[in-house]
Amino acid sequence: MSGGGPVADVIVIGGGLVGAALAYGLSREGQAVTLLDEGDNAFRASRGNFGLVWVQGKGSRSPAYARWTRASADLWPAFATQLLEETAIDVGYRKPGGLTLCMSEAEMESRCTLLQGLRTSLHEYDFQMLDRLELRELLPAVGETVVGASFCPHDGHVSPLLLLRALHQAILDRVAYRPGEEVIAIERRDGLFHVRTRRGTRAAIQLVLAAGLGNAKLAPRVGLQAPVVPVRGQILVTERLQPFLPLPTMQVRQTEVGTVMLGDSHEEVGFDVSTTVAASRDITRRAIAQFPFLGDVQMIRTWGALRVMTADGLPIYEQSQTHPGAYIVTCHSGVTLAAVHAKQLAPAIARGDLPPELDAFCAERFEECHVVQAQ
Amino acid sequence: MSFRRSDTGGTNVRFTFEGRPLEAKEGETLAAALLAAGVREFRHTPASNQPRGPFCMMGICFECHVEVDSRANQQACMLNVRPGMVVRLQRGARDPEA
Numbered sequence: 502m503s504g505g506g507p508v509a510d511v512i513v514i515g516g517g518l519v520g521a522a523l524a525y526g527l528s529r530e531g532q533a534v535t536l537l538d539e540g541d542n543a544f545r546a547s548r549g550n551f552g553l554v555w556v557q558g559k560g561s562r563s564p565a566y567a568r569w570t571r572a573s574a575d576l577w578p579a580f581a582t583q584l585l586e587e588t589a590i591d592v593g594y595r596k597p598g599g600l601t602l603c604m605s606e607a608e609m610e611s612r613c614t615l616l617q618g619l620r621t622s623l624h625e626y627d628f629q630m631l632d633r634l635e636l637r638e639l640l641p642a643v644g645e646t647v648v649g650a651s652f653c654p655h656d657g658h659v660s661p662l663l664l665l666r667a668l669h670q671a672i673l674d675r676v677a678y679r680p681g682e683e684v685i686a687i688e689r690r691d692g693l694f695h696v697r698t699r700r701g702t703r704a705a706i707q708l709v710l711a712a713g714l715g716n717a718k719l720a721p722r723v724g725l726q727a728p729v730v731p732v733r734g735q736i737l738v739t740e741r742l743q744p745f746l747p748l749p750t751m752q753v754r755q756t757e758v759g760t761v762m763l764g765d766s767h768e769e770v771g772f773d774v775s776t777t778v779a780a781s782r783d784i785t786r787r788a789i790a791q792f793p794f795l796g797d798v799q800m801i802r803t804w805g806a807l808r809v810m811t812a813d814g815l816p817i818y819e820q821s822q823t824h825p826g827a828y829i830v831t832c833h834s835g836v837t838l839a840a841v842h843a844k845q846l847a848p849a850i851a852r853g854d855l856p857p858e859l860d861a862f863c864a865e866r867f868e869e870c871h872v873v874q875a876q
Numbered sequence: 877m878s879f880r881r882s883d884t885g886g887t888n889v890r891f892t893f894e895g896r897p898l899e900a901k902e903g904e905t906l907a908a909a910l911l912a913a914g915v916r917e918f919r920h921t922p923a924s925n926q927p928r929g930p931f932c933m934m935g936i937c938f939e940c941h942v943e944v945d946s947r948a949n950q951q952a953c954m955l956n957v958r959p960g961m962v963v964r965l966q967r968g969a970r971d972p973e974a
Contacts, residue, residue: 743970743973745972
């Protein structure tokens with residue numbers, strides 16, 4: 502079953518937020534795209550996401566990442582409007598700014614230092630440290646033990662599930678979407694990439710690996726590498742409440758329908774999405790310290806999902822040198838970066854050349870890390 | 877659609893819904909008791925303000941939320957009806973201050 506079908510411009514492997522945003526952007530460039538998605542048994546980070554479009558604090562050791570994140574946050578308002586116009590789906594994007602709550606003076610200081618550093622390297626980077634009083638004015642529900650917070654106007658939040666749905670809806674009639682197609686083999690033959698699944702072989706001029714944790718195995722087949730590991734995050738969600746939190750925090754976010762998401766746990770436990778009492782307890786304790794009234798609120802659901810993490814937490818963007826036309830795209834911020842993936846990365850891939858600003862995200866950096874560690 | 881008890885025996889339990897006195901049988905869930913009494917609207921969803929009623933009857937869908945004895949967002953399918961229960965429509969999201 503090879504070579505018989507039509508040849509696409511690009512095959513994107515992975516139908517989560519990263520792959521769908523790229524398929525969306527590529528198809529808007531007029532590219533003929535085939536999107537291969539795995540089955541319901543895939544570890545879908547996109548289905549377990551917290552929903553922050555988050556800038557503050559990101560890239561403190563990587564100005565390139567800080568700039569890239571900020572670029573996406575700047576693109577987000579127009580991106581959300583465009584999705585609404587194309588699909589009539591309101592993904593619930595709001596940009597009221599975001600807060601990181603600090604529980605001690607020491608946390609306030611280190612937070613301030615971190616954000617000042619980012620402002621110095623990025624220039625236009627707005628943030629403000631709010632003291633106890635200023636924070637209470639903004640959020641009367643905040644607990645006594647909260648010392649203050651950092652506020653950043655570039656932050657926002659969105660429904661990650663509606664975002665995924667909107668992207669898939671938008672590409673429905675312009676991308677060949679193939680669900681349930683796990684990739685078995687990739688070959689380069691006659692200047693084309695041939696991707697084999699159990700249902701057949703698809704051919705394309707270019708290939709994008711956007712398979713999340715699955716990228717680790719796929720990348721070496723086209724001369725790339727993706728040293729990504731799963732980091733589990735657990736999330737709890739409450740009953741619906743009247744609005745009390747007009748802007749998201751790192752760990753507590755009220756959705757537009759009133760439920761409150763509590764999260765931000767990090768565990769390296771392999772490919773295990775189960776939930777634990779210990780993590781639920783840590784998450785709820787912290788949330789109750791931040792917003793005491795939550796102690797009397799009912800939890801309705803909890804779940805675990807796997808972040809796609811590299812050793813330094815940064816994305817990998819790279820075109821293969823041995824297999825030109827093959828790209829790796831992987832990150833743990835598929836929501837935040839969705840706008841820049843659709844509006845900047847996808848057009849770059851369509852042109853066949855990644856911009857120099859993404860040089861910092863080559864996987865080569867991990868080899869250098871190993872060398873340094875060995876010495 | 878109407879609901880009919882398959883077993884009409886048992887002890888009667890009196891409770892109210894929106895101030896209206898109703899009767900149920902001991903051991904029934906609150907959701908079953910309300911459905912048997914002809915109640916279809918249990919709550920108004922905060923998402924669109926539309927009326928909602930029980931869907932799954934097994935604690936999963938959260939469509940049967942009612943206010944019970946001043947406690948908001950109670951799953952009627954997960955509670956047994958008790959004598960003297962004061963049940964109200966769940967109108968929109970819970971006010972955590974209340």
